[in-house]
Amino acid sequence: xxxxxxxxxxxxxxxxxxxxxxxxxxxxxxxxxxxxxxxxxxxxxxxxxxxxxxxxxxxxxxxxxxxxxxxxxxxxxxxxxxxxxxxxxxxxxxxxxxxxxxxxxxxxxxxxxxxxxxxxxxxxxxxxxxxxxxxxxxxxxxxxxxxxxxxxxxxxxxxxxxxxxxxxxxxxxxxxxxxxxxxxxxxxxxxxxxxxxxxxxxxxxxxxxxxxxxxxxxxxxxxxxxxxxxxxxxxxxxxxxxxxxxxxxxxxxxxxxxxxxxxxxxxxxxxxxxxxxxxxxxxxxxxxxxxxxxxxxxxxxxxxxxxxxxxxxxxxxxxxxxxxxxxxxxxxxxxxxxxxxxxxxxxxxxxxxxxxxxxxxxxxxxxxxxxxxxxxxxxxxxxxxxxxxxxxxxxxxxxxxxxxxxxxxxxxxxxxxxxxxxxxxxxxxxxxxxxxxxxxxxxxxxxxxxxxxxxxxxxxxxxxxxxxxxxxx
Ligand code: BG6
Numbered sequence: 001x002x003x004x005x006x007x008x009x010x011x012x013x014x015x016x017x018x019x020x021x022x023x024x025x026x027x028x029x030x031x032x033x034x035x036x037x038x039x040x041x042x043x044x045x046x047x048x049x050x051x052x053x054x055x056x057x058x059x060x061x062x063x064x065x066x067x068x069x070x071x072x073x074x075x076x077x078x079x080x081x082x083x084x085x086x087x088x089x090x091x092x093x094x095x096x097x098x099x100x101x102x103x104x105x106x107x108x109x110x111x112x113x114x115x116x117x118x119x120x121x122x123x124x125x126x127x128x129x130x131x132x133x134x135x136x137x138x139x140x141x142x143x144x145x146x147x148x149x150x151x152x153x154x155x156x157x158x159x160x161x162x163x164x165x166x167x168x169x170x171x172x173x174x175x176x177x178x179x180x181x182x183x184x185x186x187x188x189x190x191x192x193x194x195x196x197x198x199x200x201x202x203x204x205x206x207x208x209x210x211x212x213x214x215x216x217x218x219x220x221x222x223x224x225x226x227x228x229x230x231x232x233x234x235x236x237x238x239x240x241x242x243x244x245x246x247x248x249x250x251x252x253x254x255x256x257x258x259x260x261x262x263x264x265x266x267x268x269x270x271x272x273x274x275x276x277x278x279x280x281x282x283x284x285x286x287x288x289x290x291x292x293x294x295x296x297x298x299x300x301x302x303x304x305x306x307x308x309x310x311x312x313x314x315x316x317x318x319x320x321x322x323x324x325x326x327x328x329x330x331x332x333x334x335x336x337x338x339x340x341x342x343x344x345x346x347x348x349x350x351x352x353x354x355x356x357x358x359x360x361x362x363x364x365x366x367x368x369x370x371x372x373x374x375x376x377x378x379x380x381x382x383x384x385x386x387x388x389x390x391x392x393x394x395x396x397x398x399x400x401x402x403x404x405x406x407x408x409x410x411x412x413x414x415x416x417x418x419x420x421x422x423x424x425x426x427x428x429x430x431x432x433x434x435x436x437x438x439x440x441x442x443x444x445x446x447x448x449x450x451x452x453x454x455x456x457x458x459x460x461x462x463x464x465x466x467x468x469x470x471x472x473x
């Protein structure tokens with residue numbers, strides 16, 4: 001099989017090279033691309049951050065990250081040794097012109113005389129994006145080269161800041177040179193939702209509001225905030241997980257199918273659904289929780305009211321989704337890690353109460369699969385028939401989510417990235433919830449570590465006579 005490869009020589013400029021994201025995800029992602037021979041002969045990975053690293057220590061740092069976060073059986077010593085030869089490092093601040101001068105010299109020294117493609121990944125807080133964009137613009141003008149930017153989420157901290165940030169970056173870069181990331185869009189089951197709907201009228205006909213009783217999205221995690229407690233304490237679970245990841249999944253399920261599979265149309269339809277989201281005004285439709293040990297973590301305020309669990313009940317103000325409740329929940333330090341979407345269909349009008357609804361389920365973790373549950377009767381017994389298929393990638397060409405996104409950016413597959421309109425629409429919804437929470441003083445329920453989160457999450461679904469469907473993991 002012919003795998004998609006990056007054909008042009010490139011420089012991958014990694015801002016935040018000493019940080020967690022680089023260590024956990026980005027170095028392993030780049031190694032995976034090398035392992036699958038998707039990288040050209042000539043390329044340079046130039047790490048950039050404020051930390052002081054000698055070239056050798058940086059190389060060791062990257063090697064450790066790869067050995068720690070890539071499965072043992074995928075470590076190919078020859079590939080790894082070659083990969084490490086392509087690494088370079090430049091220490092610098094994010095806002096001093098002279099540091100960008102040095103970076104530009106480094107770029108030239110890595111690929112003298114060649115026509116290269118430059119992609120910069122900003123694995124840094126969004127407060128640094130503007131300075132980095134300005135510095136890179138300076139380099140671009142000085143070297144007369146093109147540079148494209150990949151920007152990690154969260155993009156801003158509310159609608160206003162996201163709009164301003166976009167404006168300030170587009171002072172230096174055209175928006176077609178920006179790849180706004182949500183790593184959920186690099187996950188195989190999430191990547192499958194659009195093509196499954198687009199190519200299969202049968203599935204698409206099922207996903208019409210008139211036949212749906214409710215939609216549930218759950219992202220349950222066992223980990224706490226780990227080394228990112230300082231960041232997390234400022235944002236909380238709604239901004240961290242729901243604002244982009246889970247709303248993107250919801251948009252893919254509920255968007256109208258465009259006639260053509262074109263990026264512009266897909267983004268427009270996703271944006272339309274996201275801008276039509278609303279929460280029920282009277283009670284904000286939110287349950288908030290915090291795990292018991294949270295305020296004992298380093299970098300967390302002792303009296304922090306930051307939620308580590310949230311469950312929402314919301315609606316889409318579009319005719320086709322009229323009165324279809326949507327429940328979204330996400331939490332940390334819960335009893336198990338499980339991520340899935342459940343669509344429950346309406347039962348026949350006179351069905352007995354105990355009959356389960358038909359369901360469409362897409363699991364993202366730990367399984368990656370689609371399942372359809374149909375109620376049947378066998379003799380005198382009511383049974384459920386299951387149709388199930390894996391959505392996991394199999395074979396040598398599978399890539400982890402960040403590797404997929406880096407490859408997609410190099411190959412300019414814009415479908416895998418967000419538009420600013422989608423981001424602004426999501427923030428608008430999240431801002432309106434926070435405004436409601438500020439006014440209504442919703443209680444923060446403390447839940448024990450390793451449990452299933454606040455009991456009150458069940459009150460939300462009960463309002464519509466529905467229960468959370470717990471997919472067996
Ligand atoms: C990140 C959040 O974007 O996604 C983390 O900042 C969260 O808090 C993570 O743990 C979840 O990603 P995944 O791929 O494990 O579902």
